[in-house]
Amino acid sequence: MAVASLCLSTSAVADDVSPKPSVHVKCCGRIRHGLMAIGGETTGTKIRFERISWELKLNDAAHRAFAEKHNKEQVVVTGSLRKVKGIEVKDRWIVDVKTIAVCDPTKDREETLLAIHGTLRSKAAGVAAGMTIEAGGQSWPVDFATDLRLQPVAESLLNQHVSLVGQLKQFPEEESREPVLQVKTLKLPTDDCRE
Structure with a gap:
């Protein structure tokens, strides 16, 4: 039961x-949008939760507009997770975003x-x-x-x-x-x- x-x-x-073989995620954390990195090794957007930080690949204009509007706020993201080898950053974790929304404090916790x-x-x-x-x-x-x-x-x-x-x-x-x-x-x- x-x-x-x-x-x-x-x-x-x-x-x-x-x-x-696949890895799918649902995570709630603080989003940061408009980021830059040396050599362009960034998607420009990250989510951080429980001392973990992943990049977000926003696949459409609506997702990018949402990330810009809710920069530094708690959001919930779903998608598939992959690891990419980098030059400046050895391993980059990227979530190919399927959905993105504002966290509901009554049911969402900072977790994945x-x-x-x-x-x-x-x-x-x-x-x-x-x-x-x-x-x-x-x-x-x-x-x-x-x-x-x-x-x-x-x-x-x-x-x-x-x-x-x-x-x-x-x-x-x-x-x-x-x-x-x-x-x-x-x-x-x-x-x-x-x-």
């Missing part, structure tokens, strides 16, 4: 999951939800506790502490294609490390949420 409710609460992100469709891997041979999911050339560390019932299911699905939905967390003591995906749901591409 609890897992079914988690599936429903994360369906806005999970519905975007495609059968190929990710729906990742990829291959579940063990960090070391024979060690299931330290797992990652690989998608789009990126390996994401995963944590099942939010729902410990998912850990044994994940262990049985190592090296298989799965869909994980969860919250991306950057812990203050680990700012030099990659953020961790705190998993809320685990699905096979054709299955309902796993317990």
